[in-house]
Amino acid sequence: MMSNPEKVTVEEPICIGSGSCARLAPGWFRMDEARGVAVVTDDVDDRDPARLELAERTCPVGAIIIEST
């Protein structure tokens, strides 16, 4: 798998904890159940760019930020 060319963050104050991103792109996001927000995983082996893009596009509140580095 290619390296990660983007910086991906979840804007935690905006995230409503829908879990959509973790379902669609589990290689990128997981839920922090205690805090009710999504966080970016440390998993670098399963990072499908198409899934990242899908999660970003379908987040109901636009909390996923992708920055090119």
Ligand code: SF4
């Ligand atoms: S899809 Fe958006 S609102 Fe839902 S858990 Fe992920 S970052 Fe939060």
